[in-house]
Amino acid sequence: MKPSKLTITDLELCQTEDQSWTVLHKDLDAHYRSTHGAKAESDWVFIKGTRLSEQDTWTIGELGFGLGTNLSTALALHGSRKQQTPLHYIGIDHQPIPPSIVEQTLSPSQYRDWLLDLLQQIDRGQTIAVVEPTEHIRLELHATNLASATLPTNWAVAFFHDPFGPKSNPEAWTPEAFTTIRNCMTQEGILATYGAAGHARRAMANAGFWLASTKGFGRKREMTIASSSQECISHGTLIKKYPPFMELKP
Template sequence: MATHAPDLEWLPGDVPRAEGFDDTYFSKAGGLNETRHVFLAGNNLPTRFQSRSSFTIAEFGFGTGLNFLTTLAALKDVPAAPELLFVSFELYPMTKDQLARALGAFPELNVFASELTSVWAPEAGWNRLSIGNAELLLGIGDARQMIGELTLMDPGRSGGTTQIPPVDAWFLDGFSPAKNPELWDEDLLRQAANLTSDDGTLATYTAAGWVRRNLQSAGFTVEKVGGFAGKREMVIGRKG
């Protein structure tokens, strides 16, 4: 199956907007600070990295890779940092040039961005990339289908599945639920819950009522907290 790059419009400040979803990849108010507020702080990171030998994060929507690289930057400052597995899904992977242009807006991430773009050649299916002290497991395709190929690690299990440790934190970062409801589907979120550790958490920028209800039906306990910049609310949660 061939991969298709997104059709982008570049807004001031080199903020990419996906024409197919009529939505930007990150906040025009500051993508780096948005990621730190929503996904890192929302999952109590990097505090939870401490005293861990390994940690698994998963997200829906790799996009520009901003969440991944921001996580790597936070991990760098943690003494005796754990090995990180970052699992992500992307239906429309950017080209190397698109990725480099988008990440150029964040000079603080230049070292990691250069490392990522130097090996960026995603193909349909599962791609494994080693960046910094982390492994990126990138699924190129429809997350609703590909998540079924993931199973929790079991030495006795073999066959056509990709095994991962239980997910410790979810970054739920698809485009606006109103414009991309597929990534907020109850069945998809239920499968995410099934892959989550008993003390696993989630964070998302959206506080849409039907998304909260889908998360609760999937097996998460959720609450609304203050959002980023002009957004009044976002959602955090935990399994159970």
């Protein structure tokens, strides 16, 4: 079922331990990013987890655009580099936030303007919003469920798997969801997720990923990185008990 359109009153602003902002989704009782540091979590789990800075071309997919914290962290890193690395981002969200929230959570910058533009296009009724602010950068926001999204194949070198947890978003943690994501990724592409539960890891393995565990953010002991290539996740500890295409017990 398509979730209802979010309004400001469905969300509660929250400043996190590193001074960056996130929001609480009141109905789901879930924060979009960790209250221990929204930006720091984004940097640790998604940017470092996918080894984004080592890539020559930044083709990034994301399940759960949310407040755009992961995207703005990637854009700031991209902007701080000397090389003009091509960056193409596709974010998917079935319940995009109202654009005005971004004005309250991000300080004024060109990145904030780009995120606002994406969310305003969706707010005006478009299903796919596109912003191409420079010849090297293309940003897309698809206002749809992952299961209905049309994604390029063999494309993403980094995939940020960032829905809410399995209790709120069970459909985002299934073998089918991870198969859709794996099809969108290159052989060397790396998925990063804060999720480390056994059933989530089994679903990723069933979809054909190699898995590795790394230190989680804040109070979380572990997180998961996944790839079709075992070598590409050598920055974590390989999880041998969940090999690619493992069968799931009924």
